[in-house]
Amino acid sequence: MAKKQQTKSPATTSPVATSEERRSFLKMAAGGAAALVAGAKALPAQNAAPVQMAMASAPAETDATDLYEGMITEHPGADFMVDVFKSIGFEYIASNPGSSFRGLQESFINYGKNRSPEWITCCHEESSVAMAHAYYKIEGKPMMVMAHGTVGLQHAAMAIYNSYVDRVPVYIVLGNTFDATQRRPGAEWSHSVQDAASMVRDYVKWDDMPISLAHFSESAVRAYKIAMTPPTEPVIIVADSDLQERPIEPGAKNRIARLTLPRPPAGDSGAVQEVARMLVAAENPVVLGGRLGRNQNSINLLVELAEALQCPVNGGGFPSRHPLAGGNVRTADLILALEVPDIWGAVNSMTDQLERTTQSNLKAGAKIITIAATDLYTKSNYQDFQRFQDLDLAIAADAEATLPSLIEAVKRLTTADRKNFFADRGKKIAASRQAADERARRDAAIEWDLSPISASRINYELWEQIKNKDWSLVNGGGGGVWNFTKSYQRIGGSGGAGVGYGAPASVGAALANKKYGRLSISIQNDGDLMYAPGVLWTAAHHRIPLLSVMNNNRAYHQEVMHLQRMACRHNRDLTTAPIGNVITDPNIDYAKLAQSMGWYAEGPITDPKEVGPALKRAIAQVEKGTPALLDTVMQPR
């Protein structure tokens, strides 16, 4: 790491005083300083004489500059940093406070007027990052997170991992005091680190620790550009506290670097033609939409492709009631996987018995094509890349960027005969969809009046209330009856399966939805909420409207099942499976928890007949701007 610059380059900032001068100043300040008076002039720039402190008692007619020299600057480096960040266009910063970025925080709020970006107060850095994660999935652009470079980042780590696995760009700024001579004793040392990002570098795409304001400008813009280039991922900029707090050199011409986002890579034209040829020739192609569907354009393209081929589409935000929604890889002779995170898991099964056996779910001779940006960028340590799957054709490109040329090629290759064949295929697919819908209704009828309440009851009751509104499911499952058509109506899960994502994600997504007047709905797992329930306060404090319907099954049920499996396998006592896995005795009162943080809340609700009326009351509150929670006690799964 290079030492701080002392040059007078116009693009860089020189320190105002030397380290020795600053030490002298601090010693005098600790000995007792005169009270600050507003309007004191800025510190003189570059290599000033050792700062003299006027001692206490009445300054009377003393010149304010002389009195407060060395204590005031109206143009700290953080102001320039704010200018850089504003040029990028952030709407919000999510943060739990930390002294290592106090300079930036004050500059954002005062110099930046706490607007674009606006400061969002969080109670845990994991909440800050998860909020930013889900915000992106609604808004299509990153939100900033600010945290301590040590303890804050440690808190945030799991949420960063989730966003990395989910291929979501979160823009993280960490505070750190690199110069050891500038650290106050105690916590400031525990909160300082040589290489802040090293702890999470395996699941962050790029990071830097700029050492001058000019460097900062370029790195901050570069970080955003890299974050937003497919595959999109989280990035980190470390903002040294000295760089934040030292004055900008008067006359310094610090330049704000210009952001230009690269056009995403589209598939090779020859390969695209080959894919089109295979699709048109296939008898039963199935498209797996994967991570597509994060914007309306990708959904529209998927629909266009599906309708051109009259083939089913599974995932990718494909409209849930479209006649071509669905598809089964077991019957496919060709599978087109678009940005699918786990191809192996999509076409194979594995039994979780003592001897694990695997089985292909594919028909003999079935072919697999992938189009995915992750082929352009894969790291090795964390194994989120899943098991290797043999493929017939792989295109390393952004699937959304490739779809227009693929669709054009498919249409060009489709003869009249094939079109007729496609039409027949489409009719059969639509008929099987109807049969599936009937089965879903019959299953819902079985569970209709159960107590604890069934998920299908909640889904149908909710749908009745929201179907004529502009709604967005920001967390959790919604049932098959819901008519998903828009990209913001369904934003998926955590990516990395790190539990604790759901509650803060729902608040972050609701924050993005707020300006559009959308009704944000979360199906909130109880265990998930308990990781960092303080995010409920964040929602109330920032007036973020959100409806949370608890999926309160009073356990980490997946883990109970795992323990049952182990007890069965070991031929031992099954009744102990709940130990370590249930959230009972006492039962948490989520309504009281939410009320304590400023929410409207009711519950616990165990009678399914009470759900509809309770939802109506809660939605009325949300539409007035108050977040609302219903503690509904649910079936286990």
Add this chain to the structure above:
Amino acid sequence: MRISSRVGLAGLFMMAVLIAIAPYARAQAPAPASGTSAPAGNAANGKKLYNDIGCWQCHGYSGQGGAGAKLAPDPISLAGFTRYIRKPTRAMPPYTAKLVSDAQLADIYAFLLTIPKPPDPKSIPLLNQTD
């Protein structure tokens, strides 16, 4: 045949009646589930076992399914039920007789038989809503 004086004609008559109605008496008892000749289990004990062992974790409190398959109403035969629990072919772990005996499985099965049939989906307005 020489009738004992102690049995008497009345006794003979009673015996004749009992012999005559015996087939009807058997018909009134609950028939064992098809495919098994095992005695019917105890549904109350079966419900307790279903909860204690934790069947509901995967199959729901009323056997309606969830992570695991739907078990009720209309469960498969007791023989098939027992066979699958001992040696499952998919995700379910095996439950040996040490963990749950055949008699206990019969009790659980009896509980599943008590799960009532669901209402017709057409009778539930929310299941038939049009948007």
